[in-house]
Amino acid sequence: xxxxxxxxxxxxxxxxxxxxxxxxxxxxxxxxxxxxxxxxxxxxxxxxxxxxxxxxxxxxxxxxxxxxxxxxxxxxxxxxxxxxxxxxxxxxxxxxxxxxxxxxxxxxxxxxxxxxxxxxxxxxxxxxxxxxxxxxxxxxxxxxxxxxxxxxxxxxxxxxxxxxxxxxxxxxxxxxxxxxxxxxxxxxxxxxxxx
Amino acid sequence: xxxxxxxxxxxxxxxxxxxxxxxxxxxxxxxxxxxxxxxxxxxxxxxxxxxxxxxxxxxxxxxxxxxxxxxxxxxxxxxxxxxxxxxxxxxxxxxxxxxxxxxxxxxxxxxxxxxxxxxxxxxxxxxxxxxxxxxxxxxxxxxxxxxxxxxxxxxxxxxxxxxxxxxxxxxxxxxxxxxxxxxxxxxxxxxxxxxxxxxxxxxxxxxxxxxxxxxxxxxxxxxxxxxxxxxxxxxxxxxxxxxxxxxxxxxxxxxxxxxxxxxxxxxxxxxxxxxxxxxxxxxxxxxxxxxxxxxxxxxxxxxxxxxxxxxxxxxxxxxxxxxxxxxxxxxxxxxxxxxxxxxxxxxxxxxxxxxxxxxxxxxxxxxxxxxxxxxxxxxxxxxxxxxxxxxxxxxxxxxxxxxxxxxxxxxxxxxxxxxxxxxxxxxxxxxxxxxxxxxxxxxxxxxxxxxxxxxxxxxxxxxxxxxxxxxxxxxxxxxxxxxxxxxxxxxxxxxxxxxxxxxxxxxxxxxxxxxxxxxxxxxxxxxxxxxxxxxxxxxxxxxxxxxxxxxxxxxxxxxxxxxxxxxxxxxxxxxxxxxxxxxxxxxxx
Numbered sequence: 085x086x087x088x089x090x091x092x093x094x095x096x097x098x099x100x101x102x103x104x105x106x107x108x109x110x111x112x113x114x115x116x117x118x119x120x121x122x123x124x125x126x127x128x129x130x131x132x133x134x135x136x137x138x139x140x141x142x143x144x145x146x147x148x149x150x151x152x153x154x155x156x157x158x159x160x161x162x163x164x165x166x167x168x169x170x171x172x173x174x175x176x177x178x179x180x181x182x183x184x185x186x187x188x189x190x191x192x193x194x195x196x197x198x199x200x201x202x203x204x205x206x207x208x209x210x211x212x213x214x215x216x217x218x219x220x221x222x223x224x225x226x227x228x229x230x231x232x233x234x235x236x237x238x239x240x241x242x243x244x245x246x247x248x249x250x251x252x253x254x255x256x257x258x259x260x261x262x263x264x265x266x267x268x269x270x271x272x273x274x275x276x277x278x279x
Numbered sequence: 280x281x282x283x284x285x286x287x288x289x290x291x292x293x294x295x296x297x298x299x300x301x302x303x304x305x306x307x308x309x310x311x312x313x314x315x316x317x318x319x320x321x322x323x324x325x326x327x328x329x330x331x332x333x334x335x336x337x338x339x340x341x342x343x344x345x346x347x348x349x350x351x352x353x354x355x356x357x358x359x360x361x362x363x364x365x366x367x368x369x370x371x372x373x374x375x376x377x378x379x380x381x382x383x384x385x386x387x388x389x390x391x392x393x394x395x396x397x398x399x400x401x402x403x404x405x406x407x408x409x410x411x412x413x414x415x416x417x418x419x420x421x422x423x424x425x426x427x428x429x430x431x432x433x434x435x436x437x438x439x440x441x442x443x444x445x446x447x448x449x450x451x452x453x454x455x456x457x458x459x460x461x462x463x464x465x466x467x468x469x470x471x472x473x474x475x476x477x478x479x480x481x482x483x484x485x486x487x488x489x490x491x492x493x494x495x496x497x498x499x500x501x502x503x504x505x506x507x508x509x510x511x512x513x514x515x516x517x518x519x520x521x522x523x524x525x526x527x528x529x530x531x532x533x534x535x536x537x538x539x540x541x542x543x544x545x546x547x548x549x550x551x552x553x554x555x556x557x558x559x560x561x562x563x564x565x566x567x568x569x570x571x572x573x574x575x576x577x578x579x580x581x582x583x584x585x586x587x588x589x590x591x592x593x594x595x596x597x598x599x600x601x602x603x604x605x606x607x608x609x610x611x612x613x614x615x616x617x618x619x620x621x622x623x624x625x626x627x628x629x630x631x632x633x634x635x636x637x638x639x640x641x642x643x644x645x646x647x648x649x650x651x652x653x654x655x656x657x658x659x660x661x662x663x664x665x666x667x668x669x670x671x672x673x674x675x676x677x678x679x680x681x682x683x684x685x686x687x688x689x690x691x692x693x694x695x696x697x698x699x700x701x702x703x704x705x706x707x708x709x710x711x712x713x714x715x716x717x718x719x720x721x722x723x724x725x726x727x728x729x730x731x732x733x734x735x736x737x738x739x740x741x742x743x744x745x746x747x748x749x750x751x752x753x754x755x756x757x758x759x760x761x762x763x764x765x766x767x768x769x770x771x772x773x774x775x776x777x778x779x780x781x782x783x784x785x786x787x788x789x790x791x792x793x794x795x796x797x798x799x800x801x802x803x804x805x806x807x808x809x810x811x812x813x814x815x816x817x818x819x820x821x822x823x824x825x826x827x828x829x830x831x832x833x834x835x836x837x838x839x840x841x842x843x844x845x846x847x848x849x850x851x852x853x854x855x856x857x858x859x860x861x862x863x864x865x866x867x868x
Contacts, residue, residue, distance in 0.1 A: 105418045143605070146480070146600075147602045150600075156481075
């Protein structure tokens with residue numbers, strides 16, 4: 085089963101390798117990991133998608149929290165959320181064959197971001213299935229696809245819940261240690277609603 | 280205590296900020312953290328730190344003979360004292376030689392801070408002389424680690440390291456300090472270097488509801504067993520566990536690392552459970568209707584095959600580490616937090632209970648095992664490890680700190696040396712590191728100089744770190760060393776006997792004459808060949824003013840019984856066979 089975790093981690097060198105090493109040690113395969121800046125200055129946001137048994141979610145979350153650089157771990161599970169990934173696909177295209185590709189790009193609501201005499205590059209943002217769909221259709225002609233570059237998934241819960249995380253973190257920064265417990269409770273409540 | 284800001288750094292705790300070199304800051308921070316003892320081995324990349332040590336006369340440095348010895352010594356020191364153990368090594372091979380000891384501490388949750396030097400930050404990443412990415416190498420075997428390239432980061436990192444090492448589930452932390460950071464200077468302010476308060480693990484959870492449910496289960500249980508592990512000792516919850524057991528008359532089974540957490544002689548003590556546990560313990564667990572797991576993690580050596588573990592029992596799991604909950608065994612009521620704190624809150628809800636019927640059932644099952652117990656059988660002229668160890672137990676009145684190595688002797692020690700107090704059995708359980716005993720005993724005796732310390736090691740493990748005999752000689756440490764010498768890698772030979780058709784591949788082992796080896800270090804000793812000689816040899820060792828080595832030439836092909844083969848259920852054990860000349864009962868299979 086696929087698990088999706090959103091983790092806020094300290095933005096310092098070495099954090100990525102610690103997270104990756106943790107999954108290696110737990111013998112769990114990461115199928116996608118994206119990381120980038122977040123709404124908080126010193127913290128990066130990671131989206132980690134991994135293959136593990138249904139019961140493993142608790143253990144993964146607990147283990148991530150044992151890393152010193154990890155400040156929050158949200159197990160998205162089946163909660164309503166928005167997931168996107170980005171793909172850049174370079175295809176062989178002559179002036180003769182171009183227009184057919186233009187039509188496919190239109191249907192998938194992707195964009196052409198580069199056009200050359202022998203090739204063009206398509207940019208697509210969307211859910212995995214749509215991206216897979218476009219790739220499959222483009223791949224119907226042998227040798228048409230020249231390069232594919234995919235980003236891995238980013239996820240965000242629907243609704244206001246992420247701001248609750250931020251609120252908890254703000255409280256934590258403001259006054260410890262009571263706020264620590266309060267923040268922890270808040271996070272627990274937040275998680276509880278979506279189990 | 281106020282210190283003149285202009286004065287040289289001294290061993291006294293600094294309370295006024297003062298400019299020091301990075302090397303001095305290392306020691307000043309250690310002093311501030313209460314360290315009086317470190318184990319280490321110098322080298323180029325850590326030389327500035329060693330050079331500064333003379334300004335800190337209240338810290339004693341023990342020079343070992345291999346950095347692995349330093350890491351095991353720091354570990355043994357921590358296990359015996361409850362304090363954070365500290366070891367120091369240089370870069371490159373010095374640092375990598377610590378890794379086995381760090382992993383040993385990680386798997387047994389021992390608080391330890393390891394300080395390594397590294398090459399100058401200007402050449403990091405260039406494959407410089409004796410450069411190695413030790414922080415990368417130790418990520419999976421430390422709770423956390425630091426690479427420090429600036430002098431002003433040294434004190435905060437070391438203070439943070441101590442906090443991490445000691446808090447929640449303890450473990451080893453490594454601080455790697457580049458040479459230029461050691462040589463630079465910065466203002467040292469111990470108070471300002473304090474880390475943020477420990478963040479309580481967000482998944483820590485024990486609330487009114489869970490406590491009430493747990494109390495209810497305990498009240499209604501007819502066949503309960505308390506599973507006592509290392510967490511009791513780490514949390515200091517021995518009294519709470521004892522109160523709980525006595526009030527409810529619940530029998531107590533122990534893990535290897537839990538031995539000593541509950542007194543061996545206590546009528547409710549069932550002894551060690553698991554792969555080499557006695558049959559009555561394991562059977563009690565398999566027949567239980569409630570298991571109360573305190574500070575233990577359902578390790579595979581303890582459970583046998585998981586599918587058939589304690590099938591009829593509800594499980595309460597009290598542990599500080601949320602990642603252990605439901606890891607191996609699904610439990611009914613997790614109580615996640617400090618064990619002592621949780622038991623303090625649980626005890627008021629637990630009334631007294633009469634456990635006589637269940638206890639009688641368990642006691643009645645012991646008889647069948649006693650017949651097979653080697654302790655009760657004549658030796659027919661053979662020298663058996665179990666007899667040697669049981670004799671040592673008797674002669675020391677069970678009061679010594681025993682440090683074992685890994686293998687058959689380790690299991691016999693667990694079975695035949697009965698520990699009444701915590702922190703008196705020091706043994707590598709999780710990683711099972713051969714070579715652990717001798718250096719760890721150095722650490723233990725250094726921590727507890729007034730206690731009697733025994734090494735019990737096999738001929739294989741002893742050879743792995745025997746160079747530390749010289750550390751003992753140089754430091755003039757009084758340790759009694761008992762080598763259980765059977766000419767084999769005994770536990771591996773046992774597995775080859777049971778599961779590999781007696782194919783003793785690479786297990787017959789030639790050893791040096793250990794008595795001569797000890798003598799080469801100025802340590803007296805003698806060999807023991809018969810049971811009759813054991814007592815006087817042990818007394819001779821004990822009364823010698825310094826270290827003494829006993830080379831017990833024991834029966835070569837003896838095996839540890841009972842044994843639960845991997846894949847078997849907890850009650851499906853191999854018993855001592857009837858064919859053995861020792862067993863007299865005709866009922867034996």
